[in-house]
Amino acid sequence: MDPRLAGVRKRLAGIDRIIAVTGGKGGIGKSVVSVSLSLLLAESGLRTGLLDLDLTGPTDHVLLGLDFGEQFPSEEFGVDPMLVGGVRFMSIACFSKQSPAALRGRDVTNALIEMLAITRWDELDVLVLDMPPGLGDTSLDIVRLLERAEHLVLATSSRVVLETVRRTLDVLAQLRTRVLGVLENMKSDSSQAVEQLASRFSVPYLGSLPEDSSLELATGTAESLVRTPTARALREVISAVFPQVRGS
Amino acid sequence: MHEFALADAVISAALETADKQNLSHITAIAVRIGELQQIDRETFEFALKEVIPNSEPRLAGTSITLEVQHASFRCRACEAEFTLDQTRGPLVEDQLEAIHFIPELARAFIRCPDCRSLDFELLTGRGVSIDYIEGE
Ligand SMILES: Nc1ncnc2c1ncn2[C@@H]1O[C@H](COP(=O)(O)OP(=O)(O)OP(=O)(O)O)[C@@H](O)[C@H]1O
Ligand SMILES: [Mg+2]
Ligand SMILES: [Zn+2]
Numbered sequence: 001m002d003p004r005l006a007g008v009r010k011r012l013a014g015i016d017r018i019i020a021v022t023g024g025k026g027g028i029g030k031s032v033v034s035v036s037l038s039l040l041l042a043e044s045g046l047r048t049g050l051l052d053l054d055l056t057g058p059t060d061h062v063l064l065g066l067d068f069g070e071q072f073p074s075e076e077f078g079v080d081p082m083l084v085g086g087v088r089f090m091s092i093a094c095f096s097k098q099s100p101a102a103l104r105g106r107d108v109t110n111a112l113i114e115m116l117a118i119t120r121w122d123e124l125d126v127l128v129l130d131m132p133p134g135l136g137d138t139s140l141d142i143v144r145l146l147e148r149a150e151h152l153v154l155a156t157s158s159r160v161v162l163e164t165v166r167r168t169l170d171v172l173a174q175l176r177t178r179v180l181g182v183l184e185n186m187k188s189d190s191s192q193a194v195e196q197l198a199s200r201f202s203v204p205y206l207g208s209l210p211e212d213s214s215l216e217l218a219t220g221t222a223e224s225l226v227r228t229p230t231a232r233a234l235r236e237v238i239s240a241v242f243p244q245v246r247g248s
Numbered sequence: 249m250h251e252f253a254l255a256d257a258v259i260s261a262a263l264e265t266a267d268k269q270n271l272s273h274i275t276a277i278a279v280r281i282g283e284l285q286q287i288d289r290e291t292f293e294f295a296l297k298e299v300i301p302n303s304e305p306r307l308a309g310t311s312i313t314l315e316v317q318h319a320s321f322r323c324r325a326c327e328a329e330f331t332l333d334q335t336r337g338p339l340v341e342d343q344l345e346a347i348h349f350i351p352e353l354a355r356a357f358i359r360c361p362d363c364r365s366l367d368f369e370l371l372t373g374r375g376v377s378i379d380y381i382e383g384e
Contacts, residue, residue, distance in 0.1 A: 001378045003279070004249075006264050007257025055352075072345060077252045077298070079349065092353075095346040101356035102366060110374065111352035118253040118349060 007117040008145060011078070014123040015049070018146055019180060023154035024168035025161045026133035029185040030154055032215060032225075034130035035063040036234050037152075039226045042086035044245040046125040049081060052091035053142070054132040055111050056103050061093050065220035068097050078120040085222030090119045108137040116145070126242075135171055143175050150180040153203075157184065157191040165194075169201045183237060184208035207237040249285045249376060250349060255295035259307070262381050266306050271383035276311045278380050282373040283319040283332055284351040286344065306383070319373025321358070325365035332373065334361050 012018070021034040031054070038050040052060040061068070064084050073094050074080045081088035092101070092111065103111065121127060129149065132138050142149055151172055155165040165182070172179055181204035184194040188211040198205040209230045218224035225231060239247035262277050281287055292314060300307050319332040335358045336344075343357040351374055360368055 001261060001265075001381075002376060003254075003257040003261035003378050004376055005257075006261035007253060010256065010260045011253075070342070072342075072349070075250060075252075077295075078250055078256070079253075092350060095349050096353050096356045097346075099353075099356040101353055103352055103355060107352040107355065111350050114249060114350050114352070117257055118250045 002113075004113050004117040005145070008113060011116060011119065011121065012127075012146070015121055015127045016125050018127045018129065018149040019152050020129040020131050020142055020146075020149045021152045021154065022131040022139065022168065023165055024133065024135055025155075025164040028154050028156050028161055029209070030133075031059050031063060031130050032230065033152075033154060033183065033185065033209070033234065034128050035060050036225055036228075036231045037238060038087045038089075038128045039085045039222055040231060040235050040238060040245060041126050041128075041242065043226060044242070046242065046244055047088075047123060048086070049088040049090070049121045049124045049127040050130065051115070051119070051127060052093070052130045053112065053138050054130060055092050055108055055138070056101065057132065058091045058093040060089070060130055061091050063219055063225065064089065064222055068094060079118045080120055085226075088121060088124070090115065105137045109141050112138060112141050113145070135168060139171075143172075143177050148178070150178045152180045152206075153182045154185050155182055155194045155197065156186045157189065157193045159193075162193055162197055166197060169197070169203065173201060179203040180241065181206040186211045206240070207233070209233045209237070249281070249287065249351070251287055251291040252295040252299065254279075254281070254285075254287060254376065255292060255299045257376070258312070258378065259296070259299050261378055262307070262310075263304075265381045266383060269383070272306060273308070274306050274310045274381060274383040276313070276380070276382040277378060278313050278315070279376070280315045280317055280379050281376050282317050282351065284347060284354055284370070284373050285376065286348040287314070287316070289314060315379075317373050320371045321360075322369045322371055323360035323363060323365050324367045324369060326360060326363040328360055328362040329371070330361050335359070
């Protein structure tokens with residue numbers, strides 16, 4: 001018996017909602033949305049956590065502009081998340097710093113369980129999970145270990161993205177996961193393809209975020225990230241999901 | 249793995265088992281853990297005392313043993329087999345600390361002592377398991 005699983009259940013017991021930002025395709029804005037969503041929720045007074053689950057390619061610390069220096073997260077009865085922009089944040093990069101780690105499937109599962117077992121989130125209203133691209137070990141483990149996670153599926157209207165997102169939605173449906181809805185990113189035209197895809201799977205279409213040339217400049221500063229056109233649109237979208245978040 | 253997280257996990261698992269099997273007292277718990285986790289025995293024992301609720305009669309006087317399984321590796325590139333001790337030389341304290349928290353970070357810092365490859369198998373010495381929980 002792996003006692004870590006009981007440990008994980010206990011560690012996550014004080015968390016009200018878990019939202020996994022996913023999509024299957026790489027580079028469609030999962031990390032930008034995870035980080036911005038966390039910052040906006042925290043700004044609205046919700047106790048918010050962010051866990052970067054892209055274990056081989058973590059980037060949330062870059063978006064947040066976190067410099068780990070020599071320090072490890074503080075520890076007492078477990079490991080404390082770091083605090084940035086009001087968000088409690090944890091990433092494998094808090095430990096590996098600059099060093100890359102190439103992981104095979106079983107390592108991914110083990111590292112994920114380990115992080116969930118050691119991190120002390122305490123009480124949270126929302127824990128946001130930034131998922132890696134692909135439909136692999138991390139996705140399956142999150143579905144298996146965190147049944148109550150709600151999946152926020154990101155998509156763009158590009159045909160290659162739609163093809164992958166379609167497969168992701170299909171798998172999520174077969175696994176009987178909860179899909180919060182589909183969020184369209186980098187919207188630059190009037191295509192309705194993403195909306196149509198959502199309706200094919202009978203999941204809500206949550207709205208869209210614009211193609212936003214200011215994002216790169218805002219990267220690395222939490223205060224700037226919540227003031228981008230993307231964040232403004234995202235605030236509107238999530239105000240429908242979280243009544244505590246007020247749109248403009 | 250962090251000693252407190254381990255202690256917490258072991259006690260949670262034991263209590264879940266006691267609930268499931270209707271045990272009124274847990275007499276013994278045997279924990280096996282990989283060397284890679286670098287669990288400090290004293291810290292673990294201290295952590296157990298902290299996490300066992302005082303008001304929990306089922307865990308009064310329970311014997312909890314910890315067995316450490318030696319870590320061994322096999323390189324996928326040159327097939328050399330090696331131990332954690334053989335790789336310790338170049339590791340600095342921070343790297344060992346990172347591996348303690350997340351043992352998979354061995355892949356970030358440990359290299360095959362023969363060919364320097366980062367692609368190796370962990371033959372033994374990873375993982376946390378409870379071999380048995382005894383009770384009545
Ligand atoms: N709405 C947008 N407008 C313009 N650029 C965007 C938008 N959203 C994200 N980007 C940019 O796209 C790039 C990829 O974003 P991000 O890293 O968030 O994607 P991802 O889905 O997390 O990628 P991966 O699959 O590699 O984890 C980044 O440079 C980001 O700034
Ligand atoms: Mg990402
Ligand atoms: Zn080798």
